[in-house]
Amino acid sequence: MRITCVGGGPAGLYFAVLAKLADPAHEVTVLERNPAGVTYGWGVVFWDDLLDDLFRYDPVSAARIWDAAYKWDEYEVRAAGKPVTHLGGYGFSLGRHRLLDILGKRARELGVDLRYEQELTDPAQLPAADLIVACDGAGSRIRDHDAEHFGAEVETGRNKYIWLGTSRVFRTFTFGFEETEAGWIWFHAYPFTAGASTFIVECTPETWTGLGLDRLDPAAGAARLGKIFERHLDGHPLDDAGRGWLNFRRVTAGRWDHGNVVLIGDAAHTTHFAIGSGTKLAMQDAMALADAVASFASGGETLSAALERYEHRRKAALAPLQRAARASSAWFERMPEYADLPAKRFSYALSNRRGEYPxxxxxxxxxxxxxxxxxxxxxxxxxxxxxxxxxxxxxxxxxxxx
Ligand SMILES: Cc1cc2nc3c(=O)[nH]c(=O)nc-3n(C[C@H](O)[C@H](O)[C@H](O)COP(=O)(O)OP(=O)(O)OC[C@H]3O[C@@H](n4cnc5c(N)ncnc54)[C@H](O)[C@@H]3O)c2cc1C
Incomplete structure (x- = not known):
């Protein structure tokens, strides 16, 4: 088969790896608009359910991810004016750059034709292939070009957020809440190497404008946040990777395939960062799609039946996590309402934000x-x-x- 993946994020690169592993005779090409080594964001978190799946599908890249991952072992909650509390749980984190580097190298080793600085500018002119995998992220041009067919819906979150990094290495996954003259503002931080942490800052739109963050350039904005979160940063600066302040966009596509085109990862669905699962879901999409393509390639079913089965399998797996993500992002939108709770009740409310426990x-x-x-x-x-x-x-x- 000739397979072209448009987008070299976790979904596209991992699918390319699995397609080549399934059959080295497949001609697999990945088109990525960025130069090699350039991407957005900082570290991402994941848990051992993803590692189990990775070891099952490709033990070689799984072992490299495992070796590179940073392990943290509890949640720390620091809310201004309350004692610090600790919640059980552990997880892993890894820089996006490092993850893409591991997957890109693995893809090349297996013979994938990985082409950087190749942007698909006109989705009406897709390359000739038996299968086009649209893994071009949340703003997918391929999906939006056929928006009616794919039935994409976009819901924009109320809160403002910015994905920053810092050389301050947090001991573990840390939530920090500070009260300012314009209202509450908080961060979700976790280490992802021995020298860096992710630092996502979030607040309501009222606090954002009240603090003047809407009017500051990136450097001045990062300095202002550095001052607000001074007691957590031990003098380390905050680093803006250049995407600036955003509102989370929850994208859901009603249909995931159209002829020989199929959506995976953020192009098909986005999941709020408050539950840290988008990368995992994108890679699990790649696994399910690789199974479906193998079934088609072995003559087991038609391409359209295989793609439909892939979509049903993934939609069923996604549903509970999407509910949890919705509940979780809604909790953060209402965060100021919980601010007066005593420390322990506040952190248990935070830990139960996904609404999973009766x-x-x-x-x-x-x-x-x-x-x-x-x-x-x-x-x-x-x-x-x-x-x-x-x-x-x-x-x-x-x-x-x-
Ligand atoms: C603040 C924040 C924190 C997050 N934290 C976590 C976390 O802790 N854990 C987690 O699991 N997930 C996290 N996520 C989600 C995660 O980043 C995404 O879900 C994941 O990257 C989706 O992978 P993808 O391959 O589908 O898309 P992407 O990673 O977005 O990759 C798409 C690729 O396609 C390329 N591209 C786009 N258009 C074109 C084009 N026209 N031509 C060629 N190339 C193109 C892009 O350059 C990009 O490289 C977070 C997201 C945010 C916003």
């Missing part, structure tokens, strides 16, 4: 930590028992209906 389990956990009075837990458990008893006859009745 209220009673969350309260049980908080009460064992002394973060809510026992009476609140007793009321909640009684209400739960009463509710279940009320539903029991209806359940019995339903079971009796043939």
């Amino acid at each position: 209220a009673w389990r969350y309260l049980l956990h908080m009460s064992t930590q002394g973060a809510v009075p026992r009476t609140v837990l007793r009321w909640t458990l009684s209400a739960r028992r009463w509710n279940r008893a009320r539903r029991r006859p209806a359940r019995r009745l339903r079971a009796a209906v043939p």
Whole structure:
């Protein structure tokens, strides 16, 4: 097969690797508009579920990613005016540059034709190929060119954010909240090498304009943020990679294929950074698409059936994470409402922002930590028992209906 991937991010490079591994006779080309070694952003986080999948699909690149990854082992919550709290959990992080370097090298070793500084400028003129993989990111030109067919919807988040880096190496994943004269502003920071951390700053639009961040150039803006977060940075500067302040754009495409064109990664769906999963999902898309293409190439099914199966498999896997991402970004949009909670309750509310735990389990956990009075837990458990008893006859009745 002749396969062209438009975009050399994690989705495109990893799919190219897997397609070549599946059949070295495939002619696989990746077109990337940036020069080699140039990309946006800083470190990204992931967990061992991604590592398990990576080792299953390509142990060689998985071992390199594992070797390069930085491991952190808890969440630290620093909210101004409250004692620092610690939440359990561990994860990994890796610089985007390093990840793309590992994947690019692996792709080249396997014989992928990797072409940098090759921008697809006219999506109406796609290169001749049996399969075009549109892995050109959240602003996908290929998707937008056929917007009606792909049914892309874009929802713009309310908060402002900026993806910065710093030479201050945080000990672990750290959330820091500061109250300014214009309202609350906070960061999500984590180390990704022994010499650097990601530092994402977020705030409401009112705080953003109130602090004058909308009017400052990048250097002055980074200096202003450095001053606000001074006590966390130990004199290290903040570095703006040049993308500036943005609002998160949640993109969802209704359909992911059109003839021989298929969307993967951020081109098909974006996932808010508050749950740190976009790269993982992009690479897992690549895995599912590689399985589908292998099935088509072996004569098992038509290309359109294989692409449809890929889409269904991925949409089912994405749904719970997208719900969690929505809940999580909504929590940060309402952050100022939680600011008056005592330290422990504030951090448990933060840790439960994805809305994954039922209220009673969350309260049980908080009460064992002394973060809510026992009476609140007793009321909640009684209400739960009463509710279940009320539903029991209806359940019995339903079971009796043939
Ligand atoms: C602030 C922030 C923090 C994040 N943190 C995390 C995290 O901790 N963990 C995580 O898993 N995810 C994180 N993400 C999400 C993650 O960055 C993306 O989900 C991921 O990069 C998607 O990969 P992709 O390959 O689909 O797209 P991209 O990485 O965007 O790659 C697309 C590529 O296509 C190229 N391209 C675009 N148009 C063209 C064209 N016309 N011609 C040729 N090339 C083109 C681009 O230059 C780019 O290299 C974060 C995102 C943000 C914004």
